Amino acid sequence: MIKVKNNFSSPLWSDSSLACNAFKEITKLVSQIYSETGEKIKFMEVCGTHTMAIAESGMRKFFPPELKMLSGPGCPVCVTSQGDIDRIIAIAAIKDVIITTFGDMMRVKGSSGGDLHSMREMGADIRVLYSPLDALRVAAENKDKKVVFIGVGFETTAPIIAQTVFHAHSGKINNFFITPLFKLVPPALKAVLSDDKHKISGFILPGHVSVVIGVKAYDFVVKKHKVPCVVAGFEPMDIIGGINMLLLQILRGAPKVETEYFRAVKMDGNKSAQAIMKKVFKIASAEWRAIGSIEKSGLVLNDAFERFDAFKYFKIRHYASKEPKGCICGKIIMGQALPADCRFFGKKCVPSDAIGPCMVSSEGACAAWFKYGG
């Protein structure tokens, strides 16, 4: 787009002639691999922001037919289990509770069909915030209410929420709580890799998660599973560069963890973000949509900060809720199906009236396909 004054982005990130040349190279590499192995190449972009960027840039039309990009379990809303969504909705129904949340959670449906949006229309006090720190302001202004921030997200979101909890702790704010439903990316990759039927040829790894955790955390993908990995940024040329690097790794037969997003990602990650997470959270098992419980795949509040846990405070138990019948969000986030494979897609399931979370979240694969046409 034409910028009146440009000091933020580089035009090269979406340059069409660069992209054109890159795709010629990619097509050449893909056909070389295909002629050697006879197998189609299936790369997974783990992060929902990558899924959106691919759809938004319209790059799919340049992919050779032997190359498929599949979405992965990297959209925070999409991987939240149905039971946990029901627990959030149960808290929103409690008297004198103010729910504060990022926007994406507003329209994810509980198993009884209601969502935070509809609860707000019915009178529940639910506020969309841009920063979890704003929730502390809401708590200070509403001392007679309990303010709950919906803590959903990966290693990108967890540090700022940890920071918020720490502020609440040092500021002795007693009416603030979070729902600790954080998830970790490396265990999700393990779950994807454990599926022998749907082999992934390479991973485009999430850029911002890697800014926080560094790149060593992915070593097991290469060492144990021999699957190529590239950490990529979110501009179209980042993703195209990442695909190119993955193809070269396959051709060389030497899988490794490479970084394309070196302008932001350090080998060891962001130490202070890691430190605040360690201070406030501990690793625990977590419930994933479609996958179920994965050991050591989530973050919950540790003993020193346990009193901020909304589920414990309000005594909300675990729900064994069922996912919507016929919805294939689970398969989509595991790279086993594409949105177009779902019979509800674009018919019964649209962003404003979605059945599954992949259609709701601004990072969901179905929302991306619906909005931009794949």
Next chain:
Amino acid sequence: MKNKTIKRILLAHGSGGRLTHELVKNLFIRKFSNKILNKLDDSAEIKTKSGRIAFTTDSYVVDPIEFPGGDMGRIAVCGTVNDLAVKGAKPLALSAGFIMEEGFEIKTLERILSSMKKAAKEAGVEIVTGDTKVVERGKADKIYINTSGIGFIEPKIFLSPSKICNGDSIIVNGTMADHGVTVMNARNNLGFKGNVKSDGAPLNGLIRKILSSCKYIRCIRDLTRGGLGTSLNEIADASGFSMLINQKDIPLSSGVESACALLGLDPLYVANEGKMVLFVKKREEKKVLNLMRSHKYGRQARIIGSVLKEKKPQVRMKTLLGGERIVMMLEGEQLPRIC
């Protein structure tokens, strides 16, 4: 309605996107149905013996009421003036209705009224009638303004999506999404500084200038709620033609681009208050562009794409990368994302 499960009014019904569209079409049009209303134009066109009158109304509920580049008063005047102007009408008179909350500061009201006076003067129109109501504290949020306007449509001017032809050029008069991003920034104290400023402006002067010297203007729309993306979809629907726009040609200020990138918003769906999209026969595109650029509200005007005849009308965008994607009507509200 498509969404049979929706039983109450949602915020998204006010976003200007698909739900607003469905609500108007399936409820209001069904109840009030008449030839003039059913056209769903920015202004109603009423034929009289002495000529054609354009008549329109709009309500303003923006929070906060004052923001960089303007306030609710300025957009209340400009919005209605623009609804008349895009029909090719010369605004003649406005009405203004005020619903105020008990406790609202008179000083602020005075500032809003001064701003309305200034905008009306700039647009060359007077506010000739009005109404005030006060509701109990908590029953309204500070102040809501409704303005209505009438104007005469010049005899030889017929602007409508039905005039659009294959190959026409699509032109906008400047940067997109400024108003929406400014208000969001001010409302939530997001702290984006610099060139993020509302674009609220009366466009009747600019439109008059174009209409008085160009022969092949087909249709003009002011781009408010729902943004460029939604307007193009409405016009594609109404005209039966597809639109292909080029991402590289869509003007965007760097502040707005950064804000949208950080918040996960698509500037194509963010509101404007001083922007329009204009359809013109290709051979007259340069002339329109030059006229726009010589006016203070059209300096950053750009040709952003063209009209195509296809089996099924659709809006598509050629991306910076050279790919192509669909531009849908806005679904629900745009919400800030998690990461």
